[in-house]
Amino acid sequence: MIDTNKIKSMLKKSEKLAEIYGFPLNLGFSGGKDSVVLKYFADYYGIKYVANFSNTQIEQYKPMISFIKNNYPDVNIINPNKENSFFELLKKHGLPSLFRRWCCEYLKHSNPKLKDYSVNIMGVRGEESRQRMERGMILVFGRTKRAEKQREKLKATFANTDSQIQCEGGKDKVNIYPIFDLTEKEIFTIIKTENLIIPEVYNSCNRIGCAFCPFASFHENLNTIKTHPNLAKMWLKTLGGDFIERIQKNINILKKTDEIGLFYLYISKSLLTNNKINSGLLYLNDKDIYGDTGYTKFKQFLEEYLK
Secondary structure (H helix, E strand, O other): OOOHHHHHHHHHHHHHHHHHHOOOEEEEOOOOHHHHHHHHHHHHOOOOOEEEEEOOOOEOOOOHHHHHHHHOOOOEEEOOOHHHOHHHHHHHHOOOEOOEOHHHHHHHHOOHHHOOOOEEEEOOOHHHOHHHHHHOOEEEOOOOHHHHHHHHHHHHHHHOOOOOOOOOOOOOOEEEOOOOOOOHHHHHHHHHHOOOOOOHHHHOOOOOOEOOOOOOOHHHHHHHHHHOHHHHHHHHHHHOOHHHHHHHHHOHHHOOOOHHHHHHHHHOOOOOOHHHHHHHHHHHHOEOOOOOEHHHHHHHHHHHHOO
16 A cells, blocks of 8 residues: 555655755656656645756657656756766766666766755655665765764654654755655556656556666667667767777776677676676677677677667
8 A cells, every 4th residue: 555644754854854954855857657756746745846857868768858848847957068978977987887877876866967956856766676775765975974874864754754854964965765665566556546647658668767777688778779879879989999998907808899899798787797798708709500700790780770
């Protein structure tokens, strides 16, 4: 059963915490099903917020911006500066992974254009991954003992629907996830019951996000190459030159690969361990019964869609 009292309590406390910190409450709106449901509850309970969509420019769903403008016109579209674009950040921070998702951190959670917001509410749910479940429903930025103490204090306060937000010291950057406990089934039930508008792409899939996301499967990534060839070209362009040279200095087994091979290893989830890298490289180097190497076959697949 959906605990709407807890959702209401978390939203009200988020609003109060933003008031204490002296900044507007930011509702991080992605346009996906979870953020649509979060916005519905915030509106239903009369929460004062400013909704912002951080345009990563690598969205899988191409019409996302027009979808938001047409259906949720009160949401601000926040475009990144060139130096904060995904591919510039990729050069700086390296390949993202399941365990190092700097892309979400810099493009969404810590977007410099959102620096005037201290408290953020987002449609993150624990069911989505083990890492998210372990992280919990409150995130206080910073690795200091004071930040960790503040996180535990806020976590306890938000978990108790009867407790009230008191004046807190400091101006922390805080992310709060009011629909953290909802399941995917419950999300779709709310959408259907309340006639909420979500992107039509959900007719054929259960999740949308960024192209070549670390969470996407190899099959999804191959489809993304077909549907987003220009983004695939940008990946290859960024992975070449200095980028791959830096990686080759640190990982000897990658000395004989190039940007196409590195792109394959990334989208096939072969960069998590040395054994996986080896198996991925073996696929790229081994000959099949026709005499073609795996590398050649993958390169031909790329060329077919990157014309």
